[in-house]
Every structure is written in C-alpha cells, then in structure tokens.
Amino acid sequence: MKVLIPGALRSYTRQAEVEAAGDTLDAMFDDLDHRYPGLRFRVVDEQGHLRPNMRLFVNGLGVRDLAHALRQDDFVAVVLALSGG
C-alpha cells in the first residue's frame, strides 16, 4: 500500500510517499519501522497506542484503532493533528 508521510517524519523516509506492507495498521507500522528504523516509536507508544495528536486516515476515513484491517491497495495517510493553530 501507499503511505503518505508527514513532513515531521521525512527525516526517516526522505520522501513524502512510501510503500509498506501489513494486514493491519499495527503491522504496517512494524513494516515501516523495519524499513525506516525508529519511525514507529515516534507515532505509536510502547503500549501499542497511537500517540496523542497523531491521526491516521485510510482511504480518507479517520481511524484510531491500530487493529484496523488493511488491503494492499489501501491508501494510508499519517497526519499531525491540526487544531488550535
């Protein structure tokens, strides 16, 4: 699947859009961490929770549950929350 990476994480990926694999969002972040070491912990904490102020969109729909199932043709956007300025 294609994953849109926010500017704050491009020091890891060096590009705005990357490829990743995984049956769930959790597995997708494992795969991203394998490709770009350190990325996952900046987004997902040690208890497996999405960090506050981070948002995920799958095909344009907001999702917080990292167990959310993915298909290989999904488009995932990782976004820094926008609120308050």
Place this chain on the structure above:
Amino acid sequence: MNRTNAPRPPARRAKPAAGARRLAVLVATRKGAWLFRSDAKRKAWATDGPHFLGHTISHMVLDPRDGRTLLAAVKTGHLGPTIFRSADFGRHWKEAQQPPAFANLPGLPARSVDHTFWLTPGHASERDTWYAGTSPQGLFRSEDGGVTWAPLPSVNDDPTFRGWMGTVQDGTPDGPKLHSITVDPRDPSHLLFAMSGGGVHESRDAGRSWRTLIEGLQVVQGFDPANVSFHDPHCVRVCATRPDRLYQQNHCGIYRLDGWGGEGALTWERIGRKMPKRVGDIGFPMVLHPRDPDTAWVFPMDGQTVWPRTSPDGRPSAYVTRNAGRTWRRLDVGLPEAQAWWTVKRQAMTVDAQPEPALYLGTTSGELWIGRDGGERWSTLARHLPEIYAVEVAELA
C-alpha cells in the same frame, strides 16, 4: 597633538587564569538546542545552532569521560520521545536504536514515556553507562553509550514506587518527573535519584534495591511528611570534592545532608531558614562549587498563592552561601532591577570548573546569562532564544 593620531599604548591582553580551559555552554530549549563555545577567558563566544530546530530538548549533556559525545533528550509537539547521540560534539547526530520505553507488565497500570527529562553520565570507571529519568517517572540505563536503553524494574515496576509516583493525573501540569540522577564518584554502585513528586532514593547495589532519604524534609503544611508521595525535591546535587555532602532545593526549602554513603541515619537539615524572609527559600536549581563543598548557589522564586514560580517581586537574583548554609548573600549585580518575570528551571543553572568559576543560567524568556566571579557580575551571553529548559557547561579538550 592630533588626539586621533596619538599612538595608543598596546592593548593589554588579559591572560586566562592558570589552568583555564576552553568551554562550551550547552543550551536545551523548547524549540531546539544551541552550543556556545568560548575561549579560556570566557570573553569571546561563538554560537553553534540551532540543532533540532522546532524540537523540544529537555536536556543536552556532554560525556565528560571522552569530551566529545553529546546526548540530547528530544521530542516534538506531535512525535514521541527519543534520544539523539553525537560522537563528534554535535557535527552529526544519530538517533538511539532503543529509546527509553516502559515495559508492559500485567498487574500494573500501563504507562508510556512522554519525554526523557534528565540525562546523567555514569561513573568515570563505566565508560559507556548513562542514566535517564523520564516523565512520567521512570529510571533507565544504557550500557552502550546511549544507543539502547533498558528500564530499571526495581523502580519502574515496583508497586511501592508506583504508589509513590501516582499517576499523570497526580503530577504537575508539565508532567511528573524523575530527575537529579546522581552517581557517587566514590562508588559506581551508589546511586541516587529524586522524583517530583515522590521523594529522594538511594541504591548501594547499582539500582537493584533502594532506600528512601526523606528524613528531615518538610512537606506542604497539613500533609503527612511520613508519606513519600508528598515529598517534592526539585534538584539534588552532590559535592564533587566531598561526596558525602548533598544539597537540595526542595518545594519546601533548601537542605543539606552530610554523611551520604555512611552507615548512620541520614537527616536533611533545612539551611534555607537563613535566607531573607521576604525572599524565602523556594526555587528550582541547586548549583554547587566545583571544589569548595561549603559554597552553593540557588535562584529563589515566588512560591506563594498559586505559585507563579517567578522571581520574588519581579527582581531576579542568585543567592550564595560560602559556609554550607549558615548565611546567604544576594548576587544581583547586572540582573534586571525590577519588572522581570521569568523563571529559571531546575536544569537551567550551572557553574563551570575554571579556577575562578562563573555561573550560567537560562530563562524561560530565552536569555542566557553568565555570572562572572561566582555570580558577582551578571551579563547576557544570548537573548531571544526559545524558552530555556536546561543549561550545562563543559570543558573542551
């Protein structure tokens, strides 16, 4: 004679004091980190930065064992916490492979590290050992120079400690902190740390077991001093040349403890009682002379009503004791005389180890000050920085 053409006497070049070394002041801020390098006279300063512009840096520390490795505790408003390491004094940075993170154990409420707050290099004999304190309160150790970090379960997963720590809900608005990690220069297994809140604790066996050091410390009026949860040490320091002596700036006063490392009962003595009554003895930082165990500095703040944490009456000043706390003297020459409402945080004041030590402090309004002659004459080294969280000074090789 044309005055402008009169030959001038050759300019006198002040020689640095014997033994003086070039210095670097390491400044960690809410929006990045800076290094200010000086010559041995501390006259000419060169600015190196920003590093990590936009990142929140809680602490940046030089490894005194090699004089070139820097560790920085980093996060951003959105991204999770991590540690960056430089092996060449900030020219290149590399992220830790395994930053501090809590274990996930059954039976205790799960916690996540919000940020690493405090970094301490290990003992001189343990070349690659570092300690980190986090918010919420956690103690971590690295034995590979800061590349990978492991939690200390004797603290992080101990039900008694967890009770004293409380939850994030019980902490201050910026989060409860584990700080003041201290390694006894006489013994690498003798450790100490403090928690805001949660008291002061020491270990004689490299962190496998702990005992609490709160005897003599006061708590907010009306609360039980026997309850460790109510103790709020702000900063604890050990004397470099007399390691049995500790000083502490606490939420409830300034204290000294003698006999640390001995076998007898240890009791803190409130030495802040000798501070002027209108100033009080509340503050964040505690700074010790590099060689004289009787000399220490504090920077008082207003701890009344809603705790503004600004200087009393808007008139900032350091105070020094030269006799281990029997008397204190105000040091405000050069500092604003009125209407200055900034705060100096617990890691944002330090002293160098030059033959004639100078103090350094960073303010929440982004000013970096030097207090020459042990704080007798203050002047700014930098202005308009972001809010300053921590200031460290290091001697350059």
